[in-house]
Amino acid sequence: MDKTQLTEATASKAAGDGGDRTLNSEAVGAVLDAVFGTVEHPGSIAEALRRGETVTAGAFGSFHTEGDTATFRPGNALAEYLGKTPR
Structure with missing residues (x-):
């Protein structure tokens, strides 16, 4: 997409x-x-990450930095949804 x-x-x-x-x-x-x-x-997420903040988007997940790399950790709801069998 x-x-x-x-x-x-x-x-x-x-x-x-x-x-x-x-x-x-x-x-x-x-x-x-x-x-x-x-x-x-840069968007709101990038600006927050540059300040060293973690950005949490509810059950979707969170963005944070590890060194100079931005990473995304899926939240429980997203992980659970992705684990379901496709229709």
Whole structure:
């Protein structure tokens, strides 16, 4: 899944079951850029990691640094979901 697909999927998910988007793709893309960053501008996660902080995203998992490397540790909910048999 590339960024465009992630943006579209997230905008659709934000609409819920009603089908009417409450966020447009441009707004979702701007949020993804703010959180994860771009080549030109670091996102919120990168800035926190540079300060030596751990970023926890609920049951999804956490980002932290080990030396000069950013790492991701999946949370329990994500690990459990990924361990399920595909449909």
